[in-house]
Amino acid sequence: MLQADFAARHIGGGVVGQGCVQEEIRFLVCPELIVSRLICRAMGPLESIIIVGAEQFSKYSGYSRTFTCEGPFIDKTPLDSEGRIATVVVAIDAEHYKPKVRSNSNIRIFLARS
Numbered sequence: 001m002l003q004a005d006f007a008a009r010h011i012g013g014g015v016v017g018q019g020c021v022q023e024e025i026r027f028l029v030c031p032e033l034i035v036s037r038l039i040c041r042a043m044g045p046l047e048s049i050i051i052v053g054a055e056q057f058s059k060y061s062g063y064s065r066t067f068t069c070e071g072p073f074i075d076k077t078p079l080d081s082e083g084r085i086a087t088v089v090v091a092i093d094a095e096h097y098k099p100k101v102r103s104n105s106n107i108r109i110f111l112a113r114s
Contacts, residue, residue, distance in 0.1 A: 001077060001087050003054075006094035011049055012037045020067045026089075029058040029073065033089065049091040053084035 005011075005023055013019050015027040015034060027033045033054055040049050055077070059070040080086040 003087060003089050005089050005091040007043070007049075007091040009042045009093050009095060010037070011040050011043070011091050020064055025060065025063070025067060028067075028069075029056050029060055030054040030089075031057060036091075043091070043093040045093065047093070051089040051091070052087070053080075054087045054089050055085045 005026060007013065007023055012027050012034060013021075013023040015024040016037065020028070033051060036049060036051055043049065056073050056075045059073045060067060061070050062068050075085060077085050077087055
């Protein structure tokens with residue numbers, strides 16, 4: 001399952017400091033994504049980061065100041081041929097991605113150029 005992360009230039013945004021919106025919530029409920037902050041440098045305008053196998057561990061509700069963890073989540077996403085959760089997260093720097101109309105076609109074109 002392909003999932004887009006319209007990321008901050010530094011993947012994960014404010015997940016280890018401040019901030020709790022889309023990208024940070026994704027990293028909080030799939031905590032192994034936080035490791036990418038240690039091994040990935042800041043993204044350039046035509047770069048993307050691809051992470052395979054991200055598993056969701058937490059249920060949640062709310063957004064920003066109302067965000068709360070609601071307990072454990074059992075991720076029922078099927079496994080790929082290598083036994084990983086069949087999730088592919090593709091992060092792109094949202095600052096450099098500004099199409100006139102956001103659509104799946106625009107995302108595919110951007111990723112193909114990366």
